[in-house]
Each structure stands twice: as C-alpha cells, then as structure tokens.
Amino acid sequence: MTSDTVMTILNGILAGFEALTWQYAAMIIIGCVLLWLGVKHDFEPLLLVPIGFGCILANLPLANMMGDEGLLRQFYNAGIINEVFPCLIFLGIGAMTDFTPLLANPRVLLLGGAGQFGIFLTLLLALACGFERLEAVCVGVIGACDGPTSIYVTSQFAPQLLGPISVAAYSYMSLVPLIQPPLMRLCTTKKERTMVMAYTDQKPISQTVRIIFPVAVTIITVLIAPMGAPLMGTLMLGNFLRECGCVDRLNKAAQNEICNIVTLLLGLSVGATMNGEIFLTTKTLIIFVLGAIAISGDTIAGIYLAKLMNLFSKEKINPLIGSAGISAFPMAARVSHRVGQEENEDNYLIMHAMGVNTGGQIGSVLAASIMLAVLAAMGYIH
Amino acid sequence: MGKPVNAPMAGKILEIFVKVGDRVKKNDVIVMMETMKMNVRMFAPEDGIVNTVNVSPMENVKVNTTLITLA
Numbered sequence: 271m272t273s274d275t276v277m278t279i280l281n282g283i284l285a286g287f288e289a290l291t292w293q294y295a296a297m298i299i300i301g302c303v304l305l306w307l308g309v310k311h312d313f314e315p316l317l318l319v320p321i322g323f324g325c326i327l328a329n330l331p332l333a334n335m336m337g338d339e340g341l342l343r344q345f346y347n348a349g350i351i352n353e354v355f356p357c358l359i360f361l362g363i364g365a366m367t368d369f370t371p372l373l374a375n376p377r378v379l380l381l382g383g384a385g386q387f388g389i390f391l392t393l394l395l396a397l398a399c400g401f402e403r404l405e406a407v408c409v410g411v412i413g414a415c416d417g418p419t420s421i422y423v424t425s426q427f428a429p430q431l432l433g434p435i436s437v438a439a440y441s442y443m444s445l446v447p448l449i450q451p452p453l454m455r456l457c458t459t460k461k462e463r464t465m466v467m468a469y470t471d472q473k474p475i476s477q478t479v480r481i482i483f484p485v486a487v488t489i490i491t492v493l494i495a496p497m498g499a500p501l502m503g504t505l506m507l508g509n510f511l512r513e514c515g516c517v518d519r520l521n522k523a524a525q526n527e528i529c530n531i532v533t534l535l536l537g538l539s540v541g542a543t544m545n546g547e548i549f550l551t552t553k554t555l556i557i558f559v560l561g562a563i564a565i566s567g568d569t570i571a572g573i574y575l576a577k578l579m580n581l582f583s584k585e586k587i588n589p590l591i592g593s594a595g596i597s598a599f600p601m602a603a604r605v606s607h608r609v610g611q612e613e614n615e616d617n618y619l620i621m622h623a624m625g626v627n628t629g630g631q632i633g634s635v636l637a638a639s640i641m642l643a644v645l646a647a648m649g650y651i652h
Numbered sequence: 653m654g655k656p657v658n659a660p661m662a663g664k665i666l667e668i669f670v671k672v673g674d675r676v677k678k679n680d681v682i683v684m685m686e687t688m689k690m691n692v693r694m695f696a697p698e699d700g701i702v703n704t705v706n707v708s709p710m711e712n713v714k715v716n717t718t719l720i721t722l723a
Contacts, residue, residue, distance in 0.1 A: 468660075469660060469661045469715045600690065603690075604690055607690070607692070611693075615679050615695040616660075616697065618660040618661055618692060620661070620687055621661050621662075621687060
C-alpha cells in the first residue's frame with residue numbers, strides 16, 4: 271500500500287472530524303445536555319430524549335440527516351411542516367384527559383383563561399425586543415405552556431425558530447415544579463394557602479354530560495376561532511373516544527400507540543431543527559428569558575383572578591389552584607396540591623386544581639386559535 | 653364508634669399504613685390514595701388509637717367514605 275493510499279483512507283476516515291465546526295460541536299453538547307436532563311433528572315424524558323438525540327444526529331457533519339433526502343427531513347416533512355404531528359399528539363392528550371373536575375366546578379374555567387395571560391404579555395415583550403410580528407406570536411405561545419400548540423403555531427409562521435421555541439416550551443413545562451412554588455408563596459398569604467376546599471357539594475357528572483361536552487366545546491370554540499379547528503378538533507375527538515364508551519380500541523390506540531409513535535417522531539424532528547447557526551444566537555437566549563416571564567405571568571395572573579373571584583363569590587377558592595391554569599398537565603395541578611398540603615395537611619386541592627388544569631388545556635388552544643384568527647383578520651396571515 | 657377519618661375525595665386506596673390497635677399521632681400518614689393519577693397521602697387528624705379499618709388496598713372509594721376510625 272502506498273503512502274498516498276494510506277493518506278486517502280485516513281482523509282476519508284477523518285473527513286467528518288475535519289468538517290466538525292464549533293457550531294456543530296456546541297449543538298452536539300446541547301443535545302447531550304438534553305439527554306442528560308431527560309435521563310438523569312426525569313425532565314420530560316418522553317420529549318427531551320428524542321429531541322436531544324435528534325439534535326445530535328442533525329449536527330453530525332456529512333451525515334446529511336436534514337438534507338433533502340435525509341431521514342430526519344422525511345420525518346419533518348411528513349409531520350411537522352404540515353402540522354400533523356402536533357394534532358395527533360392532541361388526539362392522545364384528549365383521550366388521556368378527564369374533564370370531570372372541570373365539569374363539576376365549571377367556574378374554574380375562568381382560571382384556565384387567566385393562565386393564558388403570559389401569552390399576551392410575552393407577545394408584547396417580544397415585539398419590544400425587536401422580533402418580527404409573526405415571530406413574536408410564536409414566542410408568545412410559549413406562554414400557553416403547551417408544547418404541541420407551540421410547535422403547531424411556530425411551524426406555520428416562524429419555522430426557523432421551531433428548535434428554540436419548542437425546546438423552551440418543553441423545558442419550562444418540566445420546570446413548572448421549580449418555577450411556580452416561590453411565586454405562589456409570594457402572591458398569597460398563609461391564610462389563603464391554608465384555605466380548605468371541600469368536595470362534598472359537588473354533583474356527580476353523568477356520562478351523557480361527559481359525552482356532550484367534547485362535541486359542544488368543538489362546535490362552540492371552532493365557530494369562535496375556526497383556525498384552531500385542527501388542534502381543538504383533535505383534542506376533543508380524543509376526549510370523545512374516551513367518554514363515548516363504544517370505541518375502546520380507538521381510545522386505547524389514541525392514548526398509547528398513536529401518541530407514543532408520534533411523540534418519538536415529533537421529538538426527533540424538532541431536535542433535527544436545532545441547527546447551530548440559528549440556535550446559537552442571542553435570539554434563542556431572549557426566547558428562553560421571555561419563556562420564563564411568560565410562565566411566571568401565567569402563574570401570577572391565575573392566582574390573582576382566583577383572589578378576585580373570591581371577592582364576588584360566596585364559595586371561596588383557594589388561590590393556589592389559580593396557578594394550575596397553565597396547560598402543563600398534570601404537573602401544574604400537582605404543584606397546587608403539594609404547596610397547599612405543605613401549609614395544611616387537611617387540604618386536598620388536587621381535584622379542584624385538575625379542573626383548573628384541564629381548563630388551561632382548553633384555554634391554551636383557544637387562546638392560540640383566537641390569536642391566529644385576529645392575525646388572519648388583520649391580514650398578516652392567510 | 654370513634655372519630656371517623658373520611659376520604660376527602662373519590663379515588664383508589666393504594667396502601668394502608670396502620671392496623672387496628674396502632675397508636676397514631678396527628679399528621680401521621682395513615683393511607684395512600686390514588687386520585688387523578690396522583691398519589692395523595694391522608695394524614696391522621698388527631699392523636700388516637702386505630703379503632704377500625706374500613707377499606708382495603710385497591711378498593712375504589714367515594715368522597716366521604718369512612719377509611720378508618722380513631723378511638
């Protein structure tokens with residue numbers, strides 16, 4: 271073997287290393303950090319593990335996984351660019367969600383609305399930070415604390431920001447148990463936190479009501495905001511499969527097989543969009559800061575609306591359940607319960623908080639839909 | 653009869669940490685329930701001795717079901 275042949279072979283073997291720029295290396299490290307957060311710290315592992323691995327695969331030079339013919343590009347084209355994956359995830363979420371606590375105490379739906387305050391606050395802040403209008407809308411939707419909604423809106427209007435926005439949305443969802451409790455204690459008094467909410471006055475919810483609910487919500491909300499039909503329609507279809515009682519196989523498929531497969535493909539595709547040239551910019555940093563502000567705004571707005579409702583209502587609400595108005599399900603409700611029980615062992619807020627939390631699910635989709643409807647009416651999108 | 657400790661909400665009993673005759677103190681964990689996919693701990697409302705245990709693990713209970721009574 272001549273020395274030229276040896277050099278050619280070595281060059282071929284080392285070509286990948288030669289093409290490894292600092293941006294690729296940094297993104298591979300970020301992918302590893304996401305894997306570590308998911309595996310070691312249990313931060314949304316179902317999402318962060320495929321996102322982290324997708325990020326590593328997409329940033330290995332010469333592998334061309336996100337090239338026109340690349341495998342990850344095929345996943346991206348098959349489900350992200352046409353918004354199919356987020357909608358299928360919503361089908362699964364609908365099938366997994368029990369809206370009974372919300373139906374038992376429908377006034378807490380208002381708290382689910384307040385939990386969307388951060389969307390609009392962040393939208394204004396993003397505009398002030400110099401984001402273009404449609405980019406600012408996508409950044410604002412992080413305030414929904416809802417990964418599929420963020421992906422759905424961003425893939426339509428600012429696909430170049432899909433990586434940072436979806437990673438921010440999922441990261442903050444997993445950080446809800448750390449972000450919310452200090453704010454909840456700051457915004458409430460000891461007396462408010464120890465307030466016991468009983469369950470004895472709640473009426474049982476019949477199956478008929480549980481069946482009618484998803485159909486009625488679909489019709490009313492889609493008439494109000496038609497652009498949200500794919501998200502709300504699939505969320506409520508999933509819930510209908512769960513409640514109607516005659517399509518158990520479809521219900522189980524939506525909750526398990528469909529949701530699991532799509533979660534894997536969605537995570538890989540989102541991770542694959544984490545391109546160093548776009549991700550490693552000050553914009554990403556600003557998106558993460560705005561995301562934290564969004565979720566803090568949601569939490570505070572929910573708590574203060576609960577306090578406001580107490581001024582006018584005979585039946586008092588523990589303001590801690592107001593923080594569950596975000597869409598992070600069921601973490602936000604668990605946080606309300608945990609903080610309440612830390613203050614008073616006889617306080618079982620979980621079911622009330624779940625009502626607010628499921629209201630937040632509907633609220634986040636509706637808020638995003640209304641925002642899209644307003645943008646369409648103003649001629650910014652078609 | 654004794655003081656009843658009732659389920660504050662509907663759910664499934666996962667584990668019972670006391671048996672008849674046990675002495676419990678206020679805020680001891682006596683029962684673990686599952687509600688809305690969350691494990692929720694039930695605490696003793698006061699000091700006492702377990703008089704009766706009225707439920708068993710994996711049993712579904714309604715709100716206000718008496719779980720145990722304290723003497």
